[in-house]
Amino acid sequence: MHNMIINIRGGSGSGKTTVARAFLDFPYEQMWGKKVINDKQEIKGYLINCSEVGIHLPLMLIGSYETACGGTDSINTQEEIGDRIEASYRAGYHVMAEGLLMSKSGPKGHISPRMRDLGNGSTWFAFLDTPVELCVERVLQRRVNACNMNPFDPKKTLYPGHKQAWKSKVLLDKEGNYNTFWLDHTTRGEQEIIKLLKWGESNARK
Numbered sequence: 229m230h231n232m233i234i235n236i237r238g239g240s241g242s243g244k245t246t247v248a249r250a251f252l253d254f255p256y257e258q259m260w261g262k263k264v265i266n267d268k269q270e271i272k273g274y275l276i277n278c279s280e281v282g283i284h285l286p287l288m289l290i291g292s293y294e295t296a297c298g299g300t301d302s303i304n305t306q307e308e309i310g311d312r313i314e315a316s317y318r319a320g321y322h323v324m325a326e327g328l329l330m331s332k333s334g335p336k337g338h339i340s341p342r343m344r345d346l347g348n349g350s351t352w353f354a355f356l357d358t359p360v361e362l363c364v365e366r367v368l369q370r371r372v373n374a375c376n377m378n379p380f381d382p383k384k385t386l387y388p389g390h391k392q393a394w395k396s397k398v399l400l401d402k403e404g405n406y407n408t409f410w411l412d413h414t415t416r417g418e419q420e421i422i423k424l425l426k427w428g429e430s431n432a433r434k
Contacts, residue, residue, distance in 0.1 A: 239390030
């Protein structure tokens with residue numbers, strides 16, 4: 229049975245964290261790191277048991293989801309993100325990761341080719357197709373919830389990231405040898421990821 233790497237991509241407010249966080253509804257074990265941040269021990273990821281939906285291998289979700297904006301954005305460097313993904317993949321786990329910086333990485337970046345080569349055909353890049361206008365609404369609501377009243381200009385901050393995330397799909401597709409697909413923002417994205425993981429396990433057994 230072969231494990232897979234899933235990288236969820238999109239701009240701020242596209243729903244990356246929402247899709248990933250849905251997997252924490254399954255039984256999981258927190259994986260602790262050695263660092264202490266704000267008097268709390270670092271969470272390196274979550275080892276999730278999705279057997280109730282027919283996924284046989286454990287799933288490692290990279291990063292911490294203790295805050296509203298979780299995932300790999302709490303990790304200092306792309307290299308460290310890659311190291312965590314590689315360690316989990318080589319341990320035999322499915323691996324899922326998402327984050328804004330990862331979403332902008334094209335074929336000439338560090339993390340995209342590393343994940344592709346590591347998975348050797350079993351790495352998939354899932355791009356959320358969320359319209360930028362909806363992303364702006366979500367980010368504004370997130371700022372209200374956090375009582376953040378600082379000036380916010382989406383054209384200077386959110387729009388460029390959204391454009392770069394979508395452009396990375398174009399670049400990966402142009403480069404070739406990358407498995408990419410659109411993740412419909414109007415559906416439950418985690419269900420599409422579950423289908424993909426089950427498909428991968430089923431084909432690996434043949």
